[in-house]
Amino acid sequence: MNRNIHPILLCGGAGTRLWPLSRRDYPKQFVRRTGAESLLQGAARRVSGPLFAPPIVVTGHDFRFLVIEQLAGVGVQPQRVLIEPEARNTAPAILAAAFALSQSDPDALMLVAPSDHVIPDTEAFRDAVAKAVPRALAGDLVTFGITPTRAETGYGYLQLAPDAEPRADAPQNLLRFVEKPDATRAAQMIASGDFLWNAGIFLFTARMLIAAFCAHGPAVLIPVEAAVRAACCDLIFMRLDPVAWATAPDISVDYAIMEKASNLAVMPFSAGWSDLGDWDAVWQESGPDARGNVASPHSTAIACADTLLYSTSAGVELVGIGLQDIIAVATPDAVLVAHRSQTQRVKEAVAALQHKGAVQATQFRTAHRPWDENPHGLWAKRIEVAPGTTFNLQPQHHAATHWIILSGVAQMTHRDQVHLLCKNESLYVAAGGLHRLDNPGNVPLILLAVQTEAEGGVTTNHPQSAVG
Structure with missing residues (x-):
């Protein structure tokens, strides 16, 4: 193999079907559900090594620093982070990455x-992936198909061509993409042996993907190309132009081009996969015991069968008695109870909570993002910054910010001045000021950020001059 593979990690989903563990403000890719790693960290490690170039991550504005922090936690430095002004589904996101890559190759x-x-x-x-490379280099759009283990109605399917072998160890010809079926149709497809699950994983060259959009998706291509051309770059961040991006259709890559292209191939994969798309998938992937139960460390199942009990907090002990085919999930501020056959409807619950104005629909009690920009409001937030982390913060045109160090050491760069602040010291940055925040120490930096609408310059307060 004579060229590196560029991983494109799609990191903009909301993961609402795993509510209350996953919410809009902190979706499932960032959650450390089991073990020490988040799903994003596991994905980044999976596409690291000699085969791969550093990844490109496509994410939203609110998650850009969280992406950097989590990747740094597993020793991965992305080559670029593309920031979507708003979520427009997978077709614009993938195409934007292709245009960004094609600028150099x-x-x-x-x-x-x-x-x-x-x-x-x-x-x-x-x-x-390595075995799929020759077909991609030959000009095919290669997708990865998972050997199905059940008649699943929550996944899309891939129908193999008549000459294809579903368990082959090399890419096969692909006939077509099939949308999520009902239970009867899913059972028929599994029985035929001609279908694989659609994993949403693809391998192709930037040139061939762009050509596919030229042929089948010009309505996506034109605004996305304009958004990349007018993008604003700041170190590894590429902010796609919001005006052009807003005109791109909200459409998946399957609908936009894959269901229309003829140069398709599929790489069968049978070594295990889950999209953790709903709580029933979590139950399946977690390895139920002999009675079909899965219980988290802070949960207890008594006389239950085929049930998931999941508590996220040591402060909330979840106990199930005599339950059958039930999903019960408890967080410090919300509880979900559902029949396993109804877990695809959790999105409806989130919508209902939003309609009634419940903050639990989208937010946690703890703000996980390291920086939340709110140029018109007044707020105070406790922020924790991991060791070695650097944030290039954006100008607050309508608000000033008071930074108060609670523990650790902060290095704040404002214009041409660098301020080193320790516990009980503070820095005031006026509205419109550009600044950068670093944690140069070996321990977490904890600070309080208070945003106001005050005007003025920059003032550094030391403990001896503080009023209290």
Whole structure:
């Protein structure tokens, strides 16, 4: 293999079907559900190594620093972070990455992967990617198809061509993409042996993807190309132009081009995969015991069967008695109870909570983002910054910010001045001021940020001059 593969990690989803664990303000790709790693961190490690270039991450404005922090936690430095002004589904996101890559290498190989999937066998996945490279270099759009284990109605399917082998160890010809079926149709497709699950993972060159959009999706291509051309770059961040981006259709890559293209191939993969798309998928992936139960460390199942009990907090002990086929999830501020057959409807619950104005629909009690910009409001937030983290913060045109160090050491760069602040010291940055925040220490930096609408310059307050 004579060229690196460029991973494109899609990191903009809201993950509302895993509410209350996953919410709009902190979706499932960032959650450390089991073990020490988040799904994003696991995805980044999976596409690291000799085969791969540093990843490109496509995410939203609110998650840009969280992406950097989590990737740094597993030793991954992205080559670029594309910031979507608003979510427009997978077709614009993937195409934007292709245009960004093609600026330096039009024939760059792109491995597109969601950041919120579970693939336990990393080496098997890398091996499958390597075996798919020749077809991608030959000009095909290669997708990865998962060997189905059940008649699942929550996934899309891939129908193999008549000459294809569903368990082959090399890419096969693909006939078509099939939308999520009902239960009867899913059972028929599984029985035929001609279908694989659609994993939403793709391998192709930037040139061939752009050509596919030229042929089948010009309504997507024109605004996305304009958004990339007019993008604003800041270090590794590329902010796509919001005006052009807003005119791009909200459409998946499957609908936009994959269902129309003829140069399709599929790489079968049977080494284990889950998109954790709903709580029933979490139950499946978590390895139920002999009675079909899954219980988190802070949960207890008594006389239950085929049930998931999941508490996120040591302060909330969740107990189920005599339950059958039930999903019960408890967080410090919300509880979900559902029949396993109804878990696809959790999005309806989130919509209902939003309609009634419940903050739990989208927010946690703890703000996980390291920086939340609110140029018109007044607020105070406790912020924790991981060691070695750097934030290039945006100008607050309508508000000033008071930064108060609670513990650790902060290095604040404002215009041409660098301020080193310790516990009980503070810095005031006027409205419109550009600044950068660094944690140069080896321990977390904890600070209080208070935003006001005051005017003025920059003032550094030391403990001896504080009023209190």
